[in-house]
Amino acid sequence: RVEEVIALAGLTGAADRRVKGFSLGMGQRLGIAAALLGDPATVILDEPVNGLDPEGVLWIRTLLRSLAAEGRTVLVSSHLMTEMALTADHLIIIGRGRLLADTTVDELVRQAGGASVKVITPQPEDLRTHLTHPGVEITTVAAADAPLHELRVRGAEAAHIGTVAAAHGITLHELTPQTVSLEKAFMDLTQDAADHRSQPPATRNPIHLTGAAA
Numbered sequence: 732r733v734e735e736v737i738a739l740a741g742l743t744g745a746a747d748r749r750v751k752g753f754s755l756g757m758g759q760r761l762g763i764a765a766a767l768l769g770d771p772a773t774v775i776l777d778e779p780v781n782g783l784d785p786e787g788v789l790w791i792r793t794l795l796r797s798l799a800a801e802g803r804t805v806l807v808s809s810h811l812m813t814e815m816a817l818t819a820d821h822l823i824i825i826g827r828g829r830l831l832a833d834t835t836v837d838e839l840v841r842q843a844g845g846a847s848v849k850v851i852t853p854q855p856e857d858l859r860t861h862l863t864h865p866g867v868e869i870t871t872v873a874a875a876d877a878p879l880h881e882l883r884v885r886g887a888e889a890a891h892i893g894t895v896a897a898a899h900g901i902t903l904h905e906l907t908p909q910t911v912s913l914e915k916a917f918m919d920l921t922q923d924a925a926d927h928r929s930q931p932p933a934t935r936n937p938i939h940l941t942g943a944a945a
Contacts, residue, residue, distance in 0.1 A: 732768060740764035741790065755782030763791070773804040780814055792818050812914035826921045836913060843916035848884045848892055851905035855880035858901050862887060879904055 737746055740760040745753070753761060759782050766774060779795075780788045795818055799805050809815055815822065815836070822839055824832040832839055840846065849872075852858055859869050862884065872881040884892060889908045896903050 732770070736764040736767045739767065739794070741787075756784055756787050759783055760787070763794070771803070773806070774798055775806045775808075777808045778810070779807060780809070780811065788814070812917045813912070816913040824917065824920060826923075831920055839920070840910055840913060840916050843911050843919055846885065847909045848887065848889045849905060849907045849909050850882040850884055850892060850903060851879050852882065852896070852901060852903050853879055854901045855882055857899065858882065858892075858896060858903075861895050861899050861901070862892065883909070 734743075737743055740763055742757065742760055742764065745757060750758070750761065759779065763776065763779060766776065776795075779791050783791060792814070795805050795807065799820075807815070807819065819836060821835055822832060823830070824839075834842070850858065855871065859882070862869060864887075867884065867886040870883045870885075872883050889906050893903065893906055895901075896906075
């Protein structure tokens with residue numbers, strides 16, 4: 732089993748080296764190998780991609796998915812929302828000791844207002860008339876006198892909007908699903924629970940440097 736988990740962690744070539752000579756990324760791999768040594772049904776990892784290079788990040792992402800596919804429960808603690816969006820199925824978000832969310836990735840993004848469709852059409856009122864339905868929200872984004880009007884539609888899938896437009900002869904110049912990132916949804920959800928909040932740097936006049944080539 733030892734040789735198996737060492738190979739799984741990609742450390743076969745370093746099996747005879749002293750651990751104190753390992754890089755941060757190799758140490759992470761070794762820690763994960765140790766966690767899997769007992770063939771556990773539940774795996775708990777804290778910031779598993781810390782110190783890993785891009786190949787290592789892809790490796791851990793694939794490993795976590797494969798462990799879950801085997802029927803194991805995989806719990807990951809991480810602040811890297813972009814990575815969690817590619818790895819996790821379910822999220823539990825805690826802020827200042829309070830449970831802020833216990834939901835799927837897709838549902839969290841939807842609740843953050845990210846599930847919408849961008850529509851550009853020269854016939855906004857016609858489209859609005861045929862799309863109006865309980866649960867459907869249509870917002871005009873572009874100026875009212877623009878040749879083409881941009882609408883933001885929530886509560887209707889892009890495929891449904893396209894079907895309705897085609898059925899009523901409404902021209903569409905763009906039909907694009909819009910979503911916010913998991914990171915943005917996380918920041919919005921935790922803004923009142925954060926212990927500190929960074930402020931963007933003040934805008935300064937650019938400094939131009941000139942020099943002569945030797």
